[in-house]
Amino acid sequence: MVKEIERAGLPVVQMCNLLPVAKTTGANRIVPTISIPYPLGDPKTSREEQNKLRYHRVGVALSALTSDIQEQTVFKVDI
């Protein structure tokens, strides 16, 4: 899917946990998430922690959309 969106010229960032899958399927901008069933908020942590993590990683995704890249890139996250 990500490839078809990009093929249409829309910059797209894929947020996912399985980096090898995203790399194989050909996503160019990738931001890691924390797991498959809960990509952006671990239910074992508090609401605030989940919100903080989600806000941070979505922010990284937005930066990814504005980054000029030359090759497939996995963007670094801090939390």
Place this chain on the structure above:
Amino acid sequence: MKLKIGNFHVKDIVFGSELSYRDGVLTIDKEKALDFVRQDPHITEAQLHIVKPGDMVRLFPVKEAVEPRIKTNGEPLFPGFSGPVTGAAEGETKALKGCSVLAVGRHWGGFQDGLIDMGGEGAKYTYFSGLINVVLVADTDETFEQKEQQKKNHAVRLAVHKLAEYLAACVKDLTPEDTDEYDFEPVTKRDSGKNGLPSVIYVMQLQSQMEEDGYNDLVYGWDANHMLPTFMNPNEILNGAVVSGSFMPCSSKWSTYDFQNAPVIRRLYEEDGKTLNFLGVVMSNLNVALEQKERSAVFVKELARSLGADAAIVAEEGYGNPDADFVACIAALEDAGVKTVGMTNECTGRDGQSQPLVTLDEKLTAIVSCGNVSELIELPPMPVVLGELESLARDGVSGGWSDDELLGPSVRPDGSIIMENNAMFCGDQVIGWSQKSMIEF
């Protein structure tokens, strides 16, 4: 560490007035067997049937298969699941061969359940079509999950594990017709001849993707999700230490029967000391987070290196994101110089044109492929259905659907069906039975 499995080759199973085994015929007192099953108050309805290869009978939703066996020392057949935790690496177990006990839902199916056709063109898709089966069709009081797509199926799965042991009790004191001996020598106590052969480990990646307890494969009763890869004596797998779970599209699953008879382990034993040195099993799992997948791959690699493995066979009980565990594990082993053969199925789509695994790596040079989960299968009606066929279309079964623009519903009014291979009971047989492969068309 010697495991002896004494075999009784069952030629026929009949209902009668006693539980007995004589001249290849297993006789079951149906009412007594049902009374035994009903001792569990969670079982609210139970029927018992016998089906044989060639019978024009369709079974759905099938949830589990178990080979009837008994341990002569009185220990539980499935330690940590059907009884307390006891070791499974050695001892004497008696087995009724050529048959299995199947768990079938009376009404409710789910994502993980599968179909068996005993006769007709559908029979070639499942291993169990070739066995004589004692079929427990049951309903339970687990109403909390009746309408859930994901089901633990706990009561009915436990019931067939116990029933398998109950049935085999009649051969406990009989002399087996033949005996298989599995002698696993401690790895540091092998003679130089054997040590000079290429050393091989078998890596089993168990289905363990659910975070909540009750869905995953169990190792001595322990949820494989909460496990790190560990070294095991292969006898433990053959002798009840591993119990199948209740998650994953069915054709990718390994039933408890499959573990009890694991064909790769048995073939490696045949070669042991002749062409190779069978170092044992590395029991691993399939995870839901990248970090967990990578951690398991590291563990497998380091276990292999520490054991001095020259070669490995890696098999995965799943497809989709578990392919990432499978590929990562093989890549890690190859990086460590361990020559590896992988065993898997593929998801190339109904049209056969999708990428076969969700991740790919050029380090995968030797793969045995056992089928396409999304192959479309159309089968005519069967005169007899045990269970509830409608469940294939209604209950979110992987490989079944309630409606499709082009294909219509999976179950048609005349009882004919159209489904994906996904819904064939343990159909892809990556455990080692599979006579299917994948070819380019």
Place this chain on the structure above:
Amino acid sequence: MKKAIMYVNQFFGQIGGEDKADFKPVIRAEQVGPVQPMAAQLHGEITHTVICGDNFMGSNTEEALAFIIGELEKLEFDLFIAGPAFQAGRYGVACGSVCRAVSRRFGVPVVTSMHVENPGVEMFKKDMYIMKGGNSAVKMRGNLADMARLCNKLLDGEPLLGAEAERYFARGIRHQAWTEGNSTAADRAVDMLLKRVRGEAFVTELPIPKLDRVPIATAIHDLSKAKVALVTSGGIVPVENPDKIQSASATRWGRYDISSMDRLESGVFKTIHAGYDPAAADADPNVVVPLDALREYEKEGRIGKLDDHFYTTVGTGTTQGEAQRMAREMVECLKKDGVDAVILTST
């Protein structure tokens, strides 16, 4: 009796050599050149021969194909054959172009034959049966016999045994099949392993295909003026799943209005994705579709606007073909709504 039509170039069509390569396409109700020996072997009748110069087809492809398709529309046929083209590059590409056009327009099976080094093989092997042919016309007889064998199976409705056994180039279509001699996976694996450790040749059952890449889309320069949309393959839908998106092997997708929401509420949205434990996503759908975080960024002015809809389907078991089609349909909506960039979350 079933009917077939066959395509040859100016040379095999007995028009002439290189000097006649600009010959415009014609269709004749007779069997010209190699069509005759092909017809003699076929379980069907070859009613017409199409002849076209290689250069004409190469430089006026659209015109040539339009003429040929137009003529074929007047005829009835069950199979289309072209070549064999051997190692002749222009002829191979011509055979491929004609076969593809015929297959797309009429849906009949198409068969040609080329040498492995013919550029037509790489260009067209996914779209048709290209028999593995010889490098020159010396191999004409054998190549025609090979083609006829496959054509007859297609005409007779006999199942094919696969690319390797039928000797055509693999089309990237993989299906399950029972092994010869019904050997078990356990035996195949151990035998393959023994061959590997002994350094003997072995054949993998899953050759790793080359990966397809797309060019990197240009970055957004001013995000504060951009419209961003959320797409997910995590199966988040309104609880009643109004579009009946399948929980695995999806062929449907949904587009749901979120313009009045600051977050996705549990009980209003849930996941129907069957490939993962749904508990966390059902309790808080924002862990899969981070609407709440994006609203904050919208309020802060980091992004210009969040699209009024989010897009959703299920990734598990979904074929690439279906995923591609659904994504293309989504892109159409996204573009119409003036979306500049997409965040895609997957599970």
